[in-house]
Structures are given as structure tokens and as C-alpha cells.
Amino acid sequence: xxxxxxxxxxxxxxxxxxxxxxxxxxxxxxxxxxxxxxxxxxxxxxxxxxxxxxxxxxxxxxxxxxxxxxxxxxxxxxxxxxxxxxxxxxxxxxxxxxxxxxxxxxxxxxxxxxxxxxxxxxxxxxxxxxxxxxxxxxxxxxxxxxxxxxxxxxxxxxxxxxxxxxxxxxxxxxxxxxxxxxxxxxxxxxxxxxxxxxxxxxxxxxxxxxxxxxxxxxxxxxxxxxxxxxxxxxxxxxxxxxxxxxxxxxxxxxxxxxxxxxxxxxxxxxxxxxxxxxxxxxxxxxxxxxxxxxxxxxxxxxxxxxxxxxxxxxxxxxxxxxxxxxxxxxxxxxxxxxxxxxxxxxxxxxxxxxxxxxxxxxxxxxxxxxxxxxxxxxxxx
Amino acid sequence: xxxxxxxxxxxxxxxxxxxxxxxxxxxxxxxxxxxxxxxxxxxxxxxxxxxxxxxxxxxxxxxxxxxxxxxxxxxxxxxxxxxxxxxxxxxxxxxxxxxxxxxxxxxxxxxxxxxxxxxxxxxxxxxxxxxxxxxxxxxxxxxxxxxxxxxxxxxxxxxxxxxxxxxxxxxxxxxxxxxxxxxxxxxxxxxxxxxxxxxxxxxxxxxxxxxxxxxxxxxxxxxxxxxxxxxxxxxxxxxxxxxxxxxxxxxxxxxxxxxxxxxxxxxxxxxxxxxxxxxxxxxxxxxxxxxxxxxxxxxxxxxxxxxxxxxxxxxxxxxxxxxxxxxxxxxxxxxxxxxxxxxxxxxxxxxxxxxxxxxxxxxxxxxxxxxxxxxxxxxxx
Numbered sequence: 001x002x003x004x005x006x007x008x009x010x011x012x013x014x015x016x017x018x019x020x021x022x023x024x025x026x027x028x029x030x031x032x033x034x035x036x037x038x039x040x041x042x043x044x045x046x047x048x049x050x051x052x053x054x055x056x057x058x059x060x061x062x063x064x065x066x067x068x069x070x071x072x073x074x075x076x077x078x079x080x081x082x083x084x085x086x087x088x089x090x091x092x093x094x095x096x097x098x099x100x101x102x103x104x105x106x107x108x109x110x111x112x113x114x115x116x117x118x119x120x121x122x123x124x125x126x127x128x129x130x131x132x133x134x135x136x137x138x139x140x141x142x143x144x145x146x147x148x149x150x151x152x153x154x155x156x157x158x159x160x161x162x163x164x165x166x167x168x169x170x171x172x173x174x175x176x177x178x179x180x181x182x183x184x185x186x187x188x189x190x191x192x193x194x195x196x197x198x199x200x201x202x203x204x205x206x207x208x209x210x211x212x213x214x215x216x217x218x219x220x221x222x223x224x225x226x227x228x229x230x231x232x233x234x235x236x237x238x239x240x241x242x243x244x245x246x247x248x249x250x251x252x253x254x255x256x257x258x259x260x261x262x263x264x265x266x267x268x269x270x271x272x273x274x275x276x277x278x279x280x281x282x283x284x285x286x287x288x289x290x291x292x293x294x295x296x297x298x299x300x301x302x303x304x305x306x307x308x309x310x311x312x313x314x315x316x317x318x319x320x321x322x323x324x325x326x327x328x329x330x331x332x333x334x335x336x337x338x339x340x341x342x343x344x345x346x347x348x349x350x351x352x353x354x355x356x357x358x359x360x361x362x363x364x365x366x367x368x369x370x371x372x373x374x375x376x377x378x379x380x381x
Numbered sequence: 382x383x384x385x386x387x388x389x390x391x392x393x394x395x396x397x398x399x400x401x402x403x404x405x406x407x408x409x410x411x412x413x414x415x416x417x418x419x420x421x422x423x424x425x426x427x428x429x430x431x432x433x434x435x436x437x438x439x440x441x442x443x444x445x446x447x448x449x450x451x452x453x454x455x456x457x458x459x460x461x462x463x464x465x466x467x468x469x470x471x472x473x474x475x476x477x478x479x480x481x482x483x484x485x486x487x488x489x490x491x492x493x494x495x496x497x498x499x500x501x502x503x504x505x506x507x508x509x510x511x512x513x514x515x516x517x518x519x520x521x522x523x524x525x526x527x528x529x530x531x532x533x534x535x536x537x538x539x540x541x542x543x544x545x546x547x548x549x550x551x552x553x554x555x556x557x558x559x560x561x562x563x564x565x566x567x568x569x570x571x572x573x574x575x576x577x578x579x580x581x582x583x584x585x586x587x588x589x590x591x592x593x594x595x596x597x598x599x600x601x602x603x604x605x606x607x608x609x610x611x612x613x614x615x616x617x618x619x620x621x622x623x624x625x626x627x628x629x630x631x632x633x634x635x636x637x638x639x640x641x642x643x644x645x646x647x648x649x650x651x652x653x654x655x656x657x658x659x660x661x662x663x664x665x666x667x668x669x670x671x672x673x674x675x676x677x678x679x680x681x682x683x684x685x686x687x688x689x690x691x692x693x694x695x696x697x698x699x700x701x702x703x704x705x706x707x708x709x710x711x712x713x714x715x716x717x718x719x720x721x722x723x724x725x726x727x728x729x730x731x732x733x734x735x736x737x738x739x740x741x742x743x744x745x746x747x748x749x750x751x752x753x754x755x756x757x758x759x760x761x762x
Contacts, residue, residue, distance in 0.1 A: 054435050057470035064474050072477060089438035093445045094475040096453060097482055 001119040003079075004035065005243040007046035007172070007209025008227035010085065010183075012059030014051075015231055015266075015290070016316035021058050026263040027228055028066045031242065034258060035070055038244060041119040043070055046209030046225065047083025047128055047172030053090060067103065077102035077118055081127040083172040083209050084187060088127065111137055113157050121166045121247055124157050124203075126150075128172040128210075146173060146187060150195045158202055166251040169200055172209045178216045178224065181238075183231035197222045204251030213238045214257070223255075230266040233292040233317065264314060270294035270321070273304055282311050292317040343371045382500040384460075385416065386624040388427035388553070388590025389608035391466065391564075393440030395432075396612055396647075396671070397697035402439050407644040408609055409447045412623065415639060416451055419625060422500045424451055427590030427606065428464025428509055428553030434471060448484065458483035458499055462508040464553040464590050465568060469508065492518055494538050502547045502628055505538050505584075507531075509553040509591075527554060527568060531576045539583055547632040550581055553590045559597045559605065562619075564612035578603045585632030595622045595638070604636075611647035614673040614698065645695060651675035651702070654685055663692050673698040724752045 009028075013020045035043060049063060071078050080103075082091045091107030098105055104116045106125040115122035134149035135141065138156070143149050150173060161167055174180075174187050176194040187193030187210070197219055200206040206222040212235055214226030225243045230236060241257040267289050275281055276293065291312050295304060297320070308315050341349075347367055351359045390409075394401045416424060430444060452459050461484075463472045472488030479486055485497045487506040496503035515530035516522065519537070524530050531554060542548055555561075555568050557575040568574030568591070578600055581587040587603040593616055595607030606624045611617060622638040648670050656662055657674065672693050676685060678701070689696050722730075728748055732740045 057468065060470050060474050064477075068477050087438065089441050093441050094479065096445075096449050097484065098475065098478050100481055101478055103478065 001121045001166070002038070002040045002244065002246045003042040003044055003118075003121070003168075004038065004040045005044045005046065005207045005223070005225045005245060006031075006228070007044075007207075007225045008048045008083070008212055008231075009045065009063075010048055010051040010227060010229075010231060011063050012051045012055035013231055015183075018290070018314075018316065019056070020229065020231070021056070021062060023229060023263045024059075025062055027260055028062070030260045031228075032066060032069045032074070034242060034260065035076060036074055038258075040076060040244070041121075042077045042079055042123075044123070044168075044170055044207045045078065045080040046170050046207050047081050048085045048209055048227075049080060049083070049091065050086050052085055053087030071098075071101055071103045078104065079116055079118070079123050079125065079170055080105045081125050081170055081172060081209075082107040084128045084185060086128075088129075109134065109137065109153070111156070113153070114160070115167070120249060121168055122162070124161075124167065124169045126153055126169060126171040126173075146193050147195050147199075150199050154199045154202065161202055163202065166204045166247050166249065167202065168247075169203045169206045171200075171206060174210055175208065175217055175219075175222060175224075177218075178211045179213055180216075181212050181232055182234040183212055183227070184210060204247065205245060205253055207243075214241045214243070229262055233266065233268055236266055236268045236292070264289050266290040268292045268294070270296060272296050273301055273307065277307060277311055287312050288314060290314045290316050292319075294319050294321050296321045344368055347371075382502045382547070383419070383421045383625065383627045384423040384425055384499075384502070384549075385419065385421045386425045386427065386588045386604070386606045386626055387412075387609065388425075388588070388606045389429045389464070389593055390426065390444075391429055391432040391608060391610075391612060392444050393432045393436035394612055396564075399671070399695075399697065400437070401610065401612070402437070402443060404610060404644045405440075406443055408641055409443070411641045412609075413447060413450045413455070415623060415641065416457060417455055419639075421457060421625070422502075423458045423460055423504070425504070425549075425551055425588045426459065426461040427551050427588050428462050429466045429590055429608075430461060430464070430472065431467050433466055434468030452479075452482055452484045458485070460485045460497055460499070460504050460506065460551055461487075462506050462551055462553060462590075463488040465509045465566060467509075469510075490515065490518065490534075492537070494534070495541070496548070501630060502549055503543070505542075505548065505550045507534055507550060507552040507554075527574050528576050528580075531580050535580045535583065542583060544583065547585045547628050547630065548583065549628075550584045550587045552581075552587060555591055556589065556598055556600075556603060556605075558599075559592045560594055561597075562593050562613055563615040564593055564608070565591060585628065586626060586634055594619045595624070610643055614647065614649055617647050617649045617673070645670050647671040649673045649675070651677060653677050654682055654688065658688060658692055668693050669695060671695045671697050673700075675700050675702050677702050725749055728752075 009024065011021065011024055050059060067078060070076050082088045086107060088108035091105070095105040095107065104125065106127050109127050109129040113124060115124050129149065131143055131145055131149045134152060135143035138152055140152055143152055173195045174193050175197050200222045204221065208222065208224045211224045212227040212231060214224060216224045223243065226238065226240050230238060230240065239259065241259050244256045244258060245253050247253040265286065269276065269291060270293065273295055291314060293308060293315055305315065305318050308318065344364065344367055348359050390405065392402065392405055431440060448459060451457050463469045467488060469489035472486070476486040476488065485506065487508050490508050490510040494505060496505050510530065512524055512526055512530045515533060516524035519533055521533055524533055554576045555574050556578050581603045585602065589603065589605045592605045593608040593612060595605060597605045604624065607619065607621050611619060611621065620640065622640050625637045625639060626634050628634040646667065650657065650672060651674065654676055672695060674689060674696055686696065686699050689699065725748060729740050
């Protein structure tokens with residue numbers, strides 16, 4: 001039985017102010033061709049189909065079209081779950097109808113955890129869910145963390161699991177030890193949000209979404225497929241891939257990776273302005289790529305961004321290599337964890353990093369108030 | 382061939398700050414029972430399934446559940462179109478899959494106007510579309526108004542229409558002469574937005590949505606079903622109904638109306654505070670209804686709203702009957718059309734009526750600027 005494992009499509013994503021929908025369409029059209037060529041028994045999408053709960057309408061149309069191509073035109077079953085970026089309820093609309101065409105979509109976790117059977121393999125669909133929701137769902141007061149929640153969910157699955165058949169869990173979670181990048185939204189503020197890989201022991205393969213690198217986790221049977229495209233410069237050096245799994249009846253499997261060339265790559269380049277603007281340098285590159293450029297020049301430069309954009313139209317981020325004297329400022333961000341900052345300091349850093357607005361006294365007081373309320377509620381529990 | 386004509390469900394609607402979702406669920410559960418009893422060959426929903434392009438998630442879940450009950454559990458075909466409140470693209474997601482279960486959903490107008498055939502009747506689905514979209518769709522520069530657009534659409538349909546079969550148009554439009562109420566969103570600011578009923582001549586029946594009264598239009602073959610529930614006090618005296626049409630092969634039809642009792646009615650009552658709070662008066666009424674109360678008392682009253690809410694918990698609007706001296710103020714609103722006010726005056730009135738915020742100088746200047754720009758663009762054309 002052969003299936004393709006993919007995840008984290010993030011349709012409708014904005015990267016540094018640029019909508020990626022056109023890039024995503026270009027990529028997915030090739031993906032559909034790859035699927036047509038491979039003729040798998042199923043395509044698995046492990047969450048974060050969209051980048052947000054209310055995606056732009058062209059992302060909605062793109063997802064509809066691509067899934068239709070795979071499921072109806074190519075007649076290949078699809079197994080998909082909601083991720084932390086998807087709206088569980090909005091994604092779920094219509095899923096009861098899709099099943100007739102073997103498109104199995106579970107946007108929202110329910111206590112009905114019966115598997116989807118495809119060519120002898122049982123797929124257990126575990127969409128992303130907050131611990132508080134799982135606690136309520138199973139009326140289990142002992143659930144506080146993502147780890148507690150996953151333990152309980154797998155416990156429920158094990159009640160019905162046939163260990164003599166190949167079982168696959170499809171999930172969207174942050175597995176302990178996984179390597180993160182800048183484009184994954186933190187699952188849990190304060191706590192770790194982590195889930196132990198041990199929970200997935202009963203499964204022949206665990207098809208995960210959430211972390212964007214295909215080798216985010218070094219584990220034989222518990223795997224991230226990685227995201228469709230590079231969605232942040234921290235992923236610039238990753239090689240994105242599509243995982244193709246051929247599973248035997250005893251649960252053993254072969255894994256093969258295939259790559260698709262994106263319309264524009266996402267890369268980092270650095271050097272002196274003059275070097276980067278030299279034809280000798282840029283003629284060997286795809287200058288249309290999305291770029292983060294770090295300039296080595298010291299002192300004032302006249303309008304470097306516009307000069308660079310004449311050669312590299314898709315510069316998304318420009319920065320200067322800091323002299324040692326400037327490094328102190330920068331260290332505010334890099335050493336957050338070590339310094340044990342207060343919540344309000346952490347939030348102030350976050351706000352300043354994420355927005356261009358001033359974090360004024362009014363906003364500060366609002367946050368201080370909110371943090372205190374949350375702490376009070378926690379101490380009551 | 383028997384079909385049920387309904388429209389304007391407006392799931393997720395807020396009326397005077399109250400979410401109607403619970404009322405809508407109660408009503409639709411009875412509607413599903415009515416459908417089960419009538420066993421029609423199709424259920425037609427002529428637009429405005431949701432109240433807005435991004436409805437609340439419980440409205441999404443409600444629509445999914447009710448349509449599933451009708452279409453999959455009862456195995457009754459559904460024909461539905463998008464209205465001016467729906468998002469054409471969001472509503473359309475998955476429609477290609479639904480067709481397999483005979484759930485025909487057209488959220489967005491396309492130039493593919495082929496009909497849906499159900500038991501000998503041809504249904505032509507014409508979702509709401511802006512004239513500019515229709516102009517672009519048919520590359521027809523002569524389209525400026527809703528009337529132009531509908532004329533063109535029907536013209537396209539006529540190219541393939543078999544006049545010897547019963548043909549039904551399902552549309553969402555404001556037909557000339559139709560009676561409006563306060564809960565329909567204006568289709569066209571400035572122009573009339575009206576469509577002539579004559580365009581629908583080729584059809585044995587035109588199943589319309591948009592106007593909320595079942596007798597909004599006095600026409601034998603072109604009919605509004607009216608909205609699911611009363612959605613404004615201007616509809617308080619309407620009797621909402623479900624239209625059941627039995628169509629013969631020659632296109633003649635019998636029309637029967639059925640009513641469903643809502644969980645809470647929407648009514649207006651008036652009198653002196655003391656009267657309304659008298660047990661003799663209110664004991665004969667359903668005091669749980671949504672009420673608009675007009676008090677006849679003159680002079681100061683101490684906290685009338687809270688006194689009234691102890692008896693009538695769902696008072697949504699309270700007003701005082703104005704003495705003649707106060708009527709002058711009020712006339713600002715009622716005589717807008719006669720006085721020929723400027724755009725900025727009209728907008729100021731609108732803003733003050735719709736919000737509780739002050740229409741300050743900054744906002745005023747912004748609007749003046751915007752109105753001027755629009756006017757300039759118009760004069761360029």
C-alpha cells in the first residue's frame with residue numbers, strides 16, 4: 001500500500017507582506033502531476049491546509065481545485081486533518097459529503113476515533129486540538145497539557161486498535177525534540193506544548209504536520225513531511241520534500257523522498273552592496289528568488305534597497321551586518337530564554353518584533369492587567 | 382414534481398445584538414421534519430444562506446447539519462445559490478463533491494448556465510452577482526445595472542432553454558415593485574438595484590430570494606418565499622411561510638404555504654408602562670418573544686427598561702411615543718428622500734443611526750474626501 005505524506009500547505013500565507021498563493025498554485029500543480037505519476041493509494045495531508053481560520057478567497061478556491069484534481073479527477077483517496085492554523089469548524093463543512101468520494105477530512109477532533117481503512121492500512125485521524133478541548137471532550141480533569149491530551153487520545157484509539165494490521169496515526173503536534181523554524185505558530189504560551197514521541201509507539205507510522213522541516217525529528221516511525229514551501233528565512237537552507245511511503249502488511253515500510261522545484265526559491269545572500277550589484281555575481285543566480293540580504297558595508301549607503309531591487313526584485317528583507325558595538329542591542333532578542341524575563345517584558349519584545357506600532361503605556365497597562373488575570377485564574381486552579 | 386421554495390436563512394444573524402442561531406436551529410429542526418413529511422423532489426434555497434461572508438462557526442455547523450439531514454439522511458435533492466450576504470467563493474467550496482449526492486450548490490455565477498434536471502423540471506441557478514462582475518464575465522460593456530445583468534443572463538439561458546419543458550429560475554435579486562423591509566441589505570447604493578419581472582417571462586416559476594416578505598411581490602409566477610424568520614421589527618406583522626410548489630409537465634403549478642412556529646415571535650407592543658407591567662395584560666402573551674416596546678408615557682420614568690425586562694426578558698428595542706413638539710427631530714430621518722440632502726448629510730444620518738460613536742470632524746473629512754473622489758471618477762466616465 002502506497003501513500004504520500006504531506007502537510008503544512010498554509011494556503012493564503014503572507015511572507016513579509018507577499019501573498020504566496022501564486023507560488024502555492026505553481027507548486028501544487030506540479031504536486032498533482034507527481035500524484036498522477038506515483039498513483040498512490042492515498043494522499044495524507046497532516047494539517048494546516050490554510051494559514052488562518054479565515055483564509056483569503058483565492059486560497060479557498062485553490063484548495064478546492066487541487067483537492068478536486070486529486071480526489072475526483074485522479075480518483076485518489078485523500079486523508080486530511082485540521083492543524084492549529086485551520087478553523088476546525090470551517091474546515092469541517094461538507095466533510096460528510098466528501099466521504100462518498102473517499103475524501104476523508106476531519107477538521108475537528110471528536111470522540112469518534114474509528115479509523116479510515118484504505119487498502120489494508122488503518123488511518124487514525126487526530127486533528128490539532130487544545131488540551132482544554134480534549135479535557136472537555138473526554139471529561140478528563142487530568143488533562144492539562146498537549147502531552148496529557150495526546151496520551152488520552154492514543155489511549156482511546158488503543159481500545160479498538162488491531163495490532164496485527166498496519167496502523168497509521170495522522171496528527172498535527174509539536175513532538176518533543178523537534179527542530180522549529182520561524183514560521184510555525186507556538187502551540188502553547190508558557191508551557192512547552194510538546195508531546196512525547198513515545199505515545200506513537202503503537203503505530204507503524206505517524207504522519208505529522210506542524211514543524212516545517214522534513215527532518216525536524218530524528219525518528220524512524222514518527223515523521224514530519226515538512227511544509228509545502230519555505231515560509232521563513234530560517235527555512236532557507238532546508239530541502240523541502242514530499243514523502244512517499246510504501247507500507248507492507250506487517251507494518252514495515254520503505255520511505256522515498258521526492259522534490260518539486262518552487263517557482264521562486266527563498267534564499268539568504270550577503271556581501272558588500274557593490275559585490276551584490278556586480279553582474280559577475282548575480283548572473284549565476286535566479287535573481288527572481290525571494291531574498292534576505294545582509295550587507296557587510298559599514299557607514300551610510302544611499303537607498304540600498306532600491307538599488308538591490310533593480311537586480312533582485314523580490315528582496316523581502318534587508319539588514320546590515322552589525323559591528324561589534326551594535327551587537328549589544330541585538331542580544332536582547334537572542335538571549336530571552338536565559339535571562340528569565342517577566343511576561344510583560346517578553347510580550348513587549350514580541351510586540352516590537354512583530355509590529356511597527358509603538359507599545360505605549362495604554363497597551364502596556366492593558367497587557368499587565370490581562371497577565372495578572374490569567375495568573376489569578378491559574379492560581380485558583 | 383413537487384419542490385419546496387425557501388430563501389434568506391441568514392444563519393448567524395445578529396438582531397439588535399442578539400444572535401439568532403438558537404432560534405434558527407429550533408426553526409430548521411422543524412423545517413427538516415416538514416421536509417420529511419412532504420417528501421418533495423427538491424428543496425430550493427434562493428440565496429443568503431448565511432448572514433455574512435464569514436459567518437460565526439456555530440452557523441457553519443448548523444448549516445452543515447441541516448443540509449446533511451435533508452440531503453443525505455432524507456435523500457432529498459437540494460438546489461441552492463449564493464445571495465448578496467454570502468461569500469460566493471467560500472460558499473462554493475466543495476460544491477463539486479456535493480453534486481454526487483444531488484446537492485446542487487452554485488455560490489458564484491459562471492458562464493456555464495446549464496440547468497439541473499430534477500424529475501422533469503429544469504432549474505437554472507443564478508446566484509447574486511454585481512453588475513460589474515457580470516459585465517466582466519460575458520465581456521459585455523453594455524452592462525451597467527442589475528437589470529442589464531439579469532437581462533443578459535436570461536438571454537444566455539434562453540439560448541439553450543427548451544420551452545416545452547417546465548423551467549424554473551432560482552435567483553437572488555430585488556425585483557421592481559417588491560416591498561422591502563429593514564433587514565435586507567441594499568443591493569445598489571445610488572442606483573435602484575432593481576430588476577424587471579419581465580425578464581423572468583420564459584420561466585414557469587421564478588424562485589426568488591432577497592426580499593423578506595413572502596408576499597413582497599404580487600406576481601403569479603415570480604415569487605419570493607420570504608425569510609426563514611422575522612429579522613427586523615418592520616417584519617413584525619408578516620406571516621412567514623414555506624412555499625410548496627407542485628408543478629405539472631406543462632409548467633402549470635399549484636402553490637401551497639405552510640407555516641412553522643418560531644421559538645420566539647418578534648412583535649411590537651405599546652402602551653403606558655403601568656399597563657404593560659400589569660399581570661392582566663401580559664398573562665395572555667408569550668412574554669419570551671422578541672419585543673419592540675413603545676411607551677405612551679409623558680415625562681420622566683425611572684429605569685423603564687429594567688422594569689420591562691423583568692416581565693419581558695427579550696425586549697430588544699424600547700422607545701417613547703413622541704409628543705408633537707419632539708416630532709420635528711424625528712423628521713430628519715423620515716423625510717430624507719424629499720429634502721434632497723447632500724451625500725455627507727445622508728451619511729452622517731446613517732452613521733448616527735447605525736452606531737453609538739460620535740461622527741467627529743476627522744471622520745467627516747475622511748468621508749468628504751472619499752465622496753469627492755468617487756464623484757470625480759464618475760465624471761471621468
